[in-house]
Amino acid sequence: MPVYTLTTTAGTLTPQTKASLAGEIGRIHSEINQVPAAYVNVVYLELPADNVFTGGTPAAPVLVSGWVRDGHDEEATSRLALQIAGAVAEFAALPKERVVVVFQSSPARFAVEGGRLLPDPGQEAAWMAAAAEQGAG
Numbered sequence: 558m559p560v561y562t563l564t565t566t567a568g569t570l571t572p573q574t575k576a577s578l579a580g581e582i583g584r585i586h587s588e589i590n591q592v593p594a595a596y597v598n599v600v601y602l603e604l605p606a607d608n609v610f611t612g613g614t615p616a617a618p619v620l621v622s623g624w625v626r627d628g629h630d631e632e633a634t635s636r637l638a639l640q641i642a643g644a645v646a647e648f649a650a651l652p653k654e655r656v657v658v659v660f661q662s663s664p665a666r667f668a669v670e671g672g673r674l675l676p677d678p679g680q681e682a683a684w685m686a687a688a689a690e691q692g693a694g
Contacts, residue, residue: 558596558668558675559586560624563645566617567603570649575601578648585640589633590625592681596670619645621658626665628678634660 561582563570570578583594611618621641625634638658646653665675676684 558592558626558670558681559590560598560600561586561641562600562602562622564602564604564609564620564622566606566609569603569617569619569651570601574648578644581644581648582641585644586637589637589640590629590678593685616655618655618657619649619651621645621656623658623660624668625660625662626668626675626678627662628665629662 563578579599580594582599583597586592586597587594606615606617609616609618623638623641625637638660642653642656642658645651645656645658649656665677668675671688673684673688
């Protein structure tokens with residue numbers, strides 16, 4: 558359901574770091590938003606070093622853009638952002654000042670997964686059960 562895009566300069570994250578971090582982001586999202594980690598999408602974009610700037614100066618931050626469905630508890634979403642920022646800094650061995658996390662949100666009905674509109678927060682179990690019934694039929 559969620560999509561996390563991590564953008565940084567080429568070579569900032571090793572293949573092992575990417576794999577480990579994707580798993581950790583899935584775990585964090587699953588724990589906080591109560592959805593299976595299998596639904597968490599993590600994408601990495603790597604840009605040439607001369608294409609990334611902070612304050613007008615070449616930099617190598619890790620910029621995390623995430624999408625979440627409207628209706629999640631605000632405190633939980635803030636905790637999600639903080640935990641993901643902490644995981645990126647830890648797994649990539651970067652100072653926390655080089656990590657930026659930003660979430661955008663929209664109604665669940667503005668997103669499709671598996672050919673179906675996403676459920677509102679709290680309705681995931683029924684949505685997954687319906688998917689399982691369709692797959693069995």
